[in-house]
Amino acid sequence: MKVKRIVANLEATDPQAAVAFYRDLLGLDVLMDMGFIVTCESDATARVQLSLMSEGGSGTPVPDLSIEVDDLDQLIARLDAAGLVPEYGPVDEPWGVRRLFVRDPLGRLLNILQHRN
16 A cells, blocks of 8 residues: 555635635645635645654744745745744754744644755
8 A cells, every 4th residue: 555645634714814825825726625625736746744743853843834845035035025924944954954934824833944955
């Protein structure tokens, strides 16, 4: 048996507000909208991963989601344009990533990162 995908299910009293955040900040597209559930995806192929953490690294709290992007500077520009302030970072971590933490409209803590080459 192979796991084909893992989907994060986030409770949202206003799914459309959350969709706007993930669409505008990360460029995700709506794959399915049935009213009570809206599923977003990236047109890029994503790997399936599950991280089990005792802390978020560098003394940070465990984030709800970790999202890898290919251009963190572009994401930072989008954060600035939206008037959103990271709770942590951006910072270059000793394990080879540049990252920041920001909260989505649901209050979930997102670890958004880019691997350094």
